[in-house]
Amino acid sequence: MYNDATGGCALPGGMERMAADGTKERIAILGGGIGALTAAYELINVPDWQDRYDITVYQQGWRLGGKGASARNPEKNWRIEEHGPHVWFGFYFNAFRHIADAYQYCRENGLLSPDGFQSWEDAFSPTDSAVVLDYWREQWRWWSLTLPRRAGSPVEPGDSDFWSLIDGGLHMLAGHFATLRGAVPRARLLGGGRGLVIKGLARAHALLTRVHGELSGVARIASESPFDGLLDTIKTEAGRVRDGNWGWLGRLGLSVIGWILGGLVRDLHRAIEDLLDSNDDIRQAWQMLDMGVAMLRGIIADDVLFHGYDAIEGFDLSHWLEKHGCSDSWSSLIRSIYDSGAHYEGGRSGAGGNPNQRPPTANLAAGTALHSLLRMFAGYSGAYSYRMNAGMGETIFTPLYLALSHRGVRFAFFHRVRELKLNETKDALASVELDVQATATGGPLSYQPLLPPFRGIRCWPNHPFYEQLAEGAEIERRGLNLESAWCDYRVSTKTLRVGPNLDFDRVVLGISVASLPGICGELAQSSSRWREMLEAIQTVQTQFCEIWMTCPAAQLRAGSHEVTAEGFEEPIDTWLDMSQVLPREGWPDPQGSIHYFVGPLEDQPAPPPDSPSDFPAAQWQRVFDTMRAFVQNRILTLWPLASKPGEPGSFNWDLMRAPDNVRGPDRLRHQYVRANVDPADRYVLSVAGSKRFRLRSDDSGFRDLYLAGDWTRNGIDAGSVEAAVMSGMQASQGISGYPKTILGGWEEMDHPAANSRGAG
16 A cells, blocks of 8 residues: 555565474575565565565576676686676665665675775765767767756655655756757747737637636746746646536546647747757757656646546657647657666667667657656656666675675575476476576585675676586586576576475565566466566667776876766767766776677577577677777767777777787777577567556465566666666565665655545
């Protein structure tokens, strides 16, 4: 039930229980990503958990993290090697609270090095801006968005209910409207169709006043500041609809609001149209206002106020915006939204085409996008976003692992799930079939996964500690990648029986959704809900490259510093300057910079994951070739100062950090290139109409099976750390009843206006 005091929700039916014989209840957690580990972390926060639960995490390979795993390469100056870029936004309230608690526990129990991160504030740096790359008149232009600091912090957030999100959005629109109105003479705003809008407003206002006998408030939006008081007006009219008595009057009032806003924006566009070519600031403010007003009109017209974000979940975002009057539904701003989550079906992003032309594969559910955008831009606390000051593996998963293992959670590395099997009646999980990939010499649970502290941080290696494994010499000699789905190496199998007086009482499935068809075939065969979920939830491959430069970022592009730039030409559409991590690496010259590049990777036919194949190597080569072409042909658009002396159109390969005897494009081979083609590495998409097929963490349809991951129905329903954390919390709720509340849970998502404080 929704908790008005905390802004969270608690699940019904989450009950603590002991195992059938009165001993501790045994829980197996499959997977070591953020969702799975959050479930474990919440369970150990249950009062007297040591007397109630026995928890074991089963993880393939040698490290935790899933898509968020990172490693250190000691042979290359202890550089950080990520799966991809990760930025935590200021609305990740649940995720920040978890990591803050983990750091506090580790600090209080002496698990952290004194010269390492001691708190979440040490581990993260706040960021107030982002960059959108705007392609206009066949030129790329730099558009920096700066967001103000807000009260509180992600750990101690302020209000973020539905109406406060709308209020924050209206304040942003008011600012953009003021910028645009100040750029043109007042007479131009009052001419043309403006008179028709005022006449229509006067008639509507007269009608509402006669019928209801009071000022409706609708007239305010034709004032000098059309967004002043608009929130109260919308809430008043929505309240009339909900009350029932004068519901038709409220409907009429909301319709008039939408109609007048549309007229104002159309008139404004006519007034500034001839300035869009010559003034970047005006064009950018127009894009924000154009998109924002279309969103507001859609919220009103499509009953998001009464039925929640699900009311528009069947629409693609850009199509929905176009439906509600957005004049450019594939502007650079909107394109960057799609790029941020690689929302292109099959990874087909329109590479090589016109950046301002929407590819037919672009697909992002409007309801999910609207909810995330409102939280991102109007619902954050503290800073707009936060960057990790080292790799995600060591910044996030090291303190989580240290806290969990110190408190008694066991970790079984080198255990890959092969299949989940049901009982005879097909209503409960019967067993989990595992492949044992390697044998730890000290016993199945003895593997120690972390490197000694480097610059104060316990890191994850980029390969197993072979000396801890009985088969380590063979694995090293053969160069086996135990994280690859196409590596079928195993030394034995294991069966975990599920049920009373067996190996485990309950199971949390925390494995990425793209891996599930290969291990959940029996579940899909027995349940139409599982079949539909696996068919509806799409994922996408990504390509990623880290480049170390010998010079600071300011010598590549004047004024750039730790930016995130999105919306660039496909397929490498996003660049992040991540130089803040360099102090935690081991380069002898600290004056360089590090840069991450990422984009979608188009699917190619692949052999089944259980078939030995050179497919991963071929895909790595494909990404390498793409990156080489990108650096040679496109990177100077982002880094205009990085050209070769005397050759303005040629990239200076000598600026790329590599051994001195390596020349030209071969220096790229000494960077870090990654093709995320493994099922576990694919990014989860939120395509139109798919959310209704997502399963809740406590509603797998099979007894004793719970779910954790950003692919579940969790309240965010999009690929993100916050979504995975919320899902893990909900899995724990289903098992134990804890946590009692989750910030931004289901009821806030499904019925935002009706459940928000102060509605109506």
